Amino acid sequence: MPAGPSAEEEQLILRAREGSRDAFRCLVERHMKSAYNVAYSFVNDHHGAEEVAQEAFIRVYQSLESFRGDSEFSTWLYRIVTNLSLNRLKQIRRRQEREVSSLTEEHVGSVEYTGAMPGMEMSEHIERALHELPTMQRAVVILRHVDGLSTRQVSRILRCSEGTVKTHLFRGLEKMKKKLDYLQKDR
């Protein structure tokens, strides 16, 4: 059974709907960091994550009336963040396709990261491996493992079944393991 927003949050939403700027500000401050993290998990750069998170709160403000309270406020917000991020990625991909058409396949193939690079911190290795995962696997690993959301929450945010979330998580971690194999051997 999906849980709705907490009583306190429900009050904030009601007041924000009635036009209270303080209440809306409070909602933004409560959720801004997690919205930013979700956005970052998709777009993989700080500037993009900032733009997506801000745009998401503007959308929230504009459509607070339509929030029915069937799910938690954060789930609704993350779904908006996810949609905006995926749209942004599509736009970037289209632009890259246009630019890449002039490059040879050799150049494109050389982008893949294959192993350790001298001078890199452990966290950099992990971040790099994480961001080489396919979009959905990366999003599931970050939402589920880094942000600590439940399988059900992630399935509602990404609009897929819980089974799909579990599969993406398993495959994502499996790929990460392969990419980080050399780190585990060093330990």
Add this chain to the structure above:
Amino acid sequence: MITHSYIRRRLYEYIRGELPPEEQDVIERHLLTCKRCRIAHEQMTLTIQVLSGDTSLPSEERSVEFWNTFATRVEEQIQRTRGAVVQKETPISDAFQWILGMRWRTALSIVGGFAAIAAAFFLWQGHPATPDNRQTEVAMPVPSALERVDERMAQYLRKSQTLLVGLTNKRAAAGRPVDIDAEREASRALVNEARLFRHEPLDPRSARLVGDLERIFIEVANTEPSRRTADIDMIRSGIRQENLLFKVRMAQARFEPAQGK
């Protein structure tokens, strides 16, 4: 029956102790007897250890100042968006001014046209119904808004059932990828239909079912041609796991009688 893939898809939750005790036990027993899953378990434990030790949140990389001013920047953008909306409204007022500034003959002919339409409407409304007409009115009552929603829901469920059955039974021809172009098209149409139900007064169970179906149909619609066989297997397992066909049949029983079927 418990399969290896069933175990592996739950390994993450098992390692983190998030499963109910009986499921933890099932996996524990399976790991004692299955070497392949045991290796997968060990590898995932190591990966989680590596990830847990060194993963920092992206938000932690931004300064305190950045977060202190974030809400203010959102508010400023909202103000700017509002300003843009007001700007957009200007062409409408321009149009009114254009109508008001029209030549009097043009304005008179437009007003006359509207008056003729209004007169025809009132004459039609005031026309006494013949006995046959009256009978028709009694025999065919106008459905209420709720009945119309029920009818649409029943149609939506029938189409969803057909699509789910089709997807469940879809098999690839030898050596060729699964062709689901028609299913993708149908899924897109059903996603659009599902969105229309969001504003309808559905009971929570039906609203949840519409949401679950929508998620599955979005997955079908977004299936990439290069990964169809793998993706369709995943979608099928989603349909099975969520018991969607059964839920659709149960919902049909709720909505079909409303149509007198």
